[in-house]
Amino acid sequence: MMKDLINLKDLSAKEINELFKLAFTIKKNKKKYNQILTGKTLGLLFAKPSTRTRVSFEVAMHQLGGDTIFLRSKELQLNRGETIADTAKVLSRYLDGLVIRTFSQEEVEVLAKESSIPVINGLTDKFHPCQVLTDYFTLVEKGIDLKKMKFAYVGDGNNVCHSLMQAAVKLGVEFWAAVPEGYEPDKDILCEVSSEADKNGSKIHLTNSPQEAAENADCIYTDVWVSMGQDDSKDKKISKFKDFQINNALVKLAKKNYVIMHCLPAHREEEITSEVLDSKNSIVWDQAENRLHLQKAILVTLMGDKLELNGSD
Ligand code: CP
Ligand code: NVA
Numbered sequence: 001m002m003k004d005l006i007n008l009k010d011l012s013a014k015e016i017n018e019l020f021k022l023a024f025t026i027k028k029n030k031k032k033y034n035q036i037l038t039g040k041t042l043g044l045l046f047a048k049p050s051t052r053t054r055v056s057f058e059v060a061m062h063q064l065g066g067d068t069i070f071l072r073s074k075e076l077q078l079n080r081g082e083t084i085a086d087t088a089k090v091l092s093r094y095l096d097g098l099v100i101r102t103f104s105q106e107e108v109e110v111l112a113k114e115s116s117i118p119v120i121n122g123l124t125d126k127f128h129p130c131q132v133l134t135d136y137f138t139l140v141e142k143g144i145d146l147k148k149m150k151f152a153y154v155g156d157g158n159n160v161c162h163s164l165m166q167a168a169v170k171l172g173v174e175f176w177a178a179v180p181e182g183y184e185p186d187k188d189i190l191c192e193v194s195s196e197a198d199k200n201g202s203k204i205h206l207t208n209s210p211q212e213a214a215e216n217a218d219c220i221y222t223d224v225w226v227s228m229g230q231d232d233s234k235d236k237k238i239s240k241f242k243d244f245q246i247n248n249a250l251v252k253l254a255k256k257n258y259v260i261m262h263c264l265p266a267h268r269e270e271e272i273t274s275e276v277l278d279s280k281n282s283i284v285w286d287q288a289e290n291r292l293h294l295q296k297a298i299l300v301t302l303m304g305d306k307l308e309l310n311g312s313d
Pocket of ligand 2: 123160226
């Protein structure tokens with residue numbers, strides 16, 4: 001297993017499935033794991049707001065016997081010109097692991113390179129790996145065969161969409177992204193996933209038609225139209241995305257036992273109607289809960305003590 005979790009591109013299908021397996025075990029045997037990170041401290045360095053990521057990581061760490069310290073970027077010397085590399089070196093001397101939520105993916109990469117401790121990407125403008133590992137874990141938990149499903153992402157070609165595509169091509173998912181013209185996923189990421197898809201029996205489809213994506217889908221997934229840091233483009237985006245709402249008319253096209261997913265927070269009556277979000281097909285609350293279980297698996301994998309076969313004491 002690698003040192004950090006910053007980009008799903010770096011994970012193999014085997015590593016992803018091992019995380020799922022551990023998350024299932026931890027979810028079932030909560031007590032057995034309640035001391036596994038005793039004496040360890042996880043830092044959470046956040047430059048953007050968060051409800052789920054912050055709370056689920058903090059609770060996960062505490063339930064595993066460890067401690068957390070929450071660091072708002074703007075309150076650190078980072079905000080007064082200390083470099084991310086120097087910050088990484090210093091924090092590595094105090095902490096045992098670090099979750100970072102920020103704007104630039106490059107910043108996370110520098111932090112990981114310069115840190116001697118594991119670094120976990122808690123969302124950047126480009127990726128949201130912990131969310132997406134949880135999302136596919138939740139589908140597996142619901143008994144859905146990832147290799148036989150049609151996954152329809154409807155909305156913005158954003159950070160969540162990027163990570164969903166990256167994992168889809170590792171896990172053999174038939175993935176459809178329906179996005180308005182001009183809001184396609186990043187070209188380089190599309191290129192990367194398309195070439196990986198061929199190897200793993202997966203397929204990435206890009207369309208401007210939400211109906212084409214939703215037709216016979218097993219899962220319809222959406223995210224906010226206006227991500228954190230994009231408030232200036234809010235009015236323009238909302239008018240451009242108005243035909244991409246997940247509503248009753250759209251979900252009627254899906255398979256009989258379709259599921260609705262959303263990483264949350266939801267902007268009700270924008271990207272999704274309350275009727276659909278609160279319907280019996282919606283699994284969004286289980287999806288949110290699973291952040292806790294899946295992230296415990298990440299923490300144990302990256303921060304747990306490796307068995308010292310030849311160790312003295
Ligand atoms: N889905 C998600 O990451 O939520 P938060 O922004 O509340 O952490
Ligand atoms: N795309 C959203 C995800 C929030 C969890 C954002 O970046 O704001």
